[in-house]
Amino acid sequence: MSITVDAVYENGALKLAAPLPLKEHEEVRVTVHSGKNWEEHAAGTMGFTGSAEKAEYFARSPDLDEALEETLGDQLLREAQDGQAELAAGWREFMAELGISGEPIGAKVLRDRLMADGIDPNENVASRGLIGMREE
Numbered sequence: 001m002s003i004t005v006d007a008v009y010e011n012g013a014l015k016l017a018a019p020l021p022l023k024e025h026e027e028v029r030v031t032v033h034s035g036k037n038w039e040e041h042a043a044g045t046m047g048f049t050g051s052a053e054k055a056e057y058f059a060r061s062p063d064l065d066e067a068l069e070e071t072l073g074d075q076l077l078r079e080a081q082d083g084q085a086e087l088a089a090g091w092r093e094f095m096a097e098l099g100i101s102g103e104p105i106g107a108k109v110l111r112d113r114l115m116a117d118g119i120d121p122n123e124n125v126a127s128r129g130l131i132g133m134r135e136e
Helices: 038-042 052-060 062-067 072-097 106-116 124-135
Strands: 007-010 013-016
Touching: none
Parallel strands: none
Antiparallel strands: 007 013
């Protein structure tokens, strides 16, 4: 059997608000829960000296949700999106300075084009050509 009853702690003993339906000298197990909610318990523990009502407002008010700082992940995503156009413009300028134009072709298409021009990418001739181009 489980019974919930309000009580007040006075002079080292619990004073029940109502009698219990128990036999005299019947043994029971008592679990005590303070009547305070968690906001009331927290009030004053971190230097907050306001009322329990103010603590509850700060803890639960949806009005304050908008004031929360953005997370680091949100900040990184926002900064990446904000800088995307500038990055793309810088990349296009860099590629133009290198004399590279057009869309990327990928390794397979490059290999096929080299083979069509009579260059076997598996031979050292191709490697020497690439090295020579780097040294220019």
